[in-house]
Amino acid sequence: MTEAHDAGSTPSLRIIGQALPRFDVAEKVAGSTLYAADWQLPGMLAGRILRSIYASARIRRLDVSRARGLPGVSAVLTARDIPCNAIRVDPTGLGGTPFETPILAAERVRYQGEPIALVAAESDPQARAALEAIEVDYEPVPAVLDAETALREDAPRVHEGHDNLLVHWKLRHGRVEEAFRTADVIVERTYRTQWADHAYLEPEAGVAWTDAHGVVNIRSATQVLEHFREVAEVLGLPQNRVRIIAPFLGGGFGGKEDMTVEPHVALLAWKTGRPVRMLWSRYESLLARPKRHPFTMRYKTGAARDGRLVAQEITLLADAGPYPLLSPRVVFAALVVGAGPYRVPNVKVDAKAVFTNNVPTSAMRGFGAMQVTFAYESQMELLAERLGVPPLELRARNFLRKGDRLPTGEEIGTAVALPTVSQRAISALGARTAPSSRSARVGQGFACNIQPYGRTVWFRDRASAWIGFEADGSLVVRTGVPDLGGGQAASLAQIAAEILGVGLDRVAVHFGDSALTPPAGGTFATRQLYMSGNAVWKAATELRALMAPVAASVLEAAAADVQFADDHVSVVGTPDRRIPLARVVAECGRRDVPTALLSAFRGEEAAPVDLETGQGRTFPDYTFGCHAAEVEVDTETGVTKLLKHAACHDVGRAINPQSVEGQIQGGAVMGIGQALMEEIVVEGGNNLTTLFASYLIPTALDVPDIRPIVVESGEGKGPFKARGIGEPPTGPPPAAIAAAIFDAVGVRLQELPMTPERVFKAMEALRRGAAGDT
């Protein structure tokens, strides 16, 4: 097992920890970045998908003959035209029954918007005309419309021959029943979170073409290059005949982690022999792209009079839509951190994902750990009230510490800076703002969270990177990391530049090409800094170790006495004894010492958890944070305005502080959106929020300045002791805002989003209750 190493033995860092401009921002600002839909090839066709209008139906008849005959139409494909129309997955990753997810529905559709046929035509209007000419006779079939009824014995089956229960994770630690008997206070509540959409500004898109070598190339907005293997299986091709290129993405957030257009454009390109481009409309994206799981969370929390938690009993129910996708893993993450960042000696969690005919659900930034934050922090607030203990004090009495064990039994091996992050976030709020009108009330609140980073340790995660010098001493990094916009590629450049002493502007990063860049695994699970960052760190360190003795001999010094900095190698303490990197490269060439190498980083590995108790190693590490919010509630309408928001996380070490702060700000606003306004509404299997006019994400007027506060404990499992920061900031906002609303108007909301109407109704109920009405 490789551990990340500190740069402690080197003198102060020159590039790590600097807020240096990212190389990709200048070209984005110039408008010259070519995203997936911006790629044009001669003879390119327009691809479109025919999607099911029903949530649950049999396809009795599918007739594409008229569509095939329309002018400009090159191909119309149905399930029977696909060599292998199913992706077989092991949903839990633990060797369970494999599950088949079709590329195109054959006899059965299971969600509204499920793809049934593909069209490629000379122009987009012709492709749309072809879609309209496809004749489909549906026979609606009883649907499963919510997660609770899905579990009933008499519920229709989403998949014939399969139970609607996709997975049931269990965690058993200690003895909760006995513990509750000793508890002085018990609070029991049910919380609900909603379906949410990633709402990246760039809709799903990609172009596929077959090149002169017969390789199917796909250039698409994807977070995972490794999907080339699944596409190869679909096409019935060897894996080395499919290539996926990921350009800069216009946002991913987990929504481009499962395959999007890849199998579709590949099939159309492969069948027509021509390049095919597909760009989903926003309507399609909102309708059918897998969403964040809505969770129903039942929490029973027991504490002693002094505030120490004694037990948590939790049931989590997630609507997994009709196909597994990443649901089991999302729910597993929720299981592991469901009790919150607290010492709880007795924990029982049952976390279930169930099939329904609702919109599919899969990965979204926060990945299960986000939803439970709302529940466990709301419980803490309630407990604090019941015990008469100040909320921060209650947290402080229970915060996890380094060396403690999580409810999974595993020891936390890195710093847990919760006291610091909570104190910093809360004090950043400052004095309460005066209300702006007679009917307004202002409140403040905070929430802490724990978010895993890195994939579960039984996945044997790997990432590789290639680093090499050019003859002139400039550096090339090649890595399969897709860059979603979070500065993934830029931070790798910083790491390489730091270790090998190359000026940041003399480092080129080539990323995201499965044919040309070494595999790094996808950009998700907040894993890239931990995995690829460490891979680059490792490659750079190994290369430095090979080249240092050569440089040292030229400088007539010991290898341990040379340093790489400012495009030179010099002797420590005597800066004028130095040679340019180009000279070192040349000398290495003469002596047959490599100036380039490929290295792989292996993530922590362990056996899978016990399936009955959830005990064992799970994630490599966690990021801890706290957000504090101030809101103003209009007591006549329930409209809640966010006045202040501070977001503090311990990131171990900030590779690029500016990028880290940007991630914190953006993640916080995503969480704020879910707290107050975002909701995919699905009724009777029909998705009613298929436009940006109805799926509301925050605008510049809906959020104040987000104050990011970066704490660096100096401990983490990433390069230079960094910790992942992509996902953690999405978790705390809903609970922090809920606490602030309670502080303002005395109501506790248990359902997201906390719309004006919900706040209003809660206040009305409180008024009626206070007035003695039943």
Next chain:
Amino acid sequence: MVIERRPLRFSLNGRPVDALAAPHETLLATLRDSLGATEVKYGCGEGVCGTCTVLLDGAPVNACLILGLQAQGRAVTTVKGLSGEAGPHPLQRAFVAREAAQCGFCTPGMLLVAYAFLREHPNPTREEIRAALAGNLCRCTGYTRIVDAVEACAAGGGDPPV
């Protein structure tokens, strides 16, 4: 159906361009597919997200909600029209200096709206900047840095103080 295309001439970033456009092509389609101006993006097709923003005779509009043929004889500016011989516009430099772009997809539209706004309001407050940008969605930055960059530019510095 017969796709009838008509001659279209307008000024794009200060230079005359010619295209053949069918009536049912939006200006967004004409710009991206006929003229290679892929810096103008498709984000929603409803006029809500702002990624398709262009300036039409100096006014920010949704290219997805205008017909290509409606640009006949007009002046269209995309983000590429903001930089000139002197290099990037101060707004663009401010965005880079403050990392006001992450994925960058909203950035071209955001810059154009900010540019048009600052032309009419050279000394805005942060609240006024937020109100001006409220029609352009961003999912990555949380907006604070974008407001910082516009404010800095208005204060006369595209670059951060040395």
Next chain:
Amino acid sequence: MYLPPFSYVVPQSLDEAITLLQDHLPEGKVLAGGQSLIPLMGLGLARPTALIDLNGVRDLAGVSEVNGSLDIGALTRHRALETSPLVRARCPLLAEAASLIGNIRVRHRGTIGGSLAHADPAAELPMVAAALDAVIEIRGPNGAREVPAERFFLGLLLTDLAPGEIVTSVKVPVLKPSSGYGLAELVRRAGDFAIVSACAVIERNPAGECARASLVLGGVGPHPRRIRPAEALLEGRPLTEDTLRRAADAVPSEVTPESDIHASADYRRAMSRVMAQRALAAAAARADHPGGGGFHGN
């Protein structure tokens, strides 16, 4: 990015536009700002066989003051209304209402004629037109006619326009010096369609009482709803908090809101009172301070 195909004509005069529209009935439509029509076409929900583009027609845009009214051409953009010194001074309610529509890009193209003809029940301009007793001028194959705003909006997205007719201008009485206006919207986010909105105009008499009032609610029925019972409770009475409150209290029983994904009917009904209250309070305050009620937006 591509719409369903249609025949496209660009008339240079109003007469030509009317003739062309007549030729392309029943499925032909006029194109003004396009900010409502083109999204519908993009989704395939509207499929006009022809678009008659009014943007080239001379003299359809512009604002002038004629005989105590603002004469506003149908193709006048929302942005022009929002920023026009004439509108801000003589009818600031209209300028403020225009400033609340959508976002700046929509406002640079959307037109008052288009907004009134589209008649979205949550839109600002139809509500304000009704509150101001605006008169809508129409031309068609049978000549010109005019319709008071309150009789123009008939139902959900339904107006008095007959096939072949075009809104050509709107006459909006200028706000009297003794009048004040109020506009209150309950929106999820700035620029969104309102969940509930209210528009009030109160004219004060020299004794400080309400001489005339108009109160219109939006978003609580298929078209803007004038609340005459509330107006009756104000007229002839002193403009006290009490009077205003009683007038607002009369609103909920007069409205017929529906539930949708944004809000329930109950909530809309409750909020109709609150928005009415706020609009009335603002109108009364402005009526008390003649000349201080101009609109100074962005």
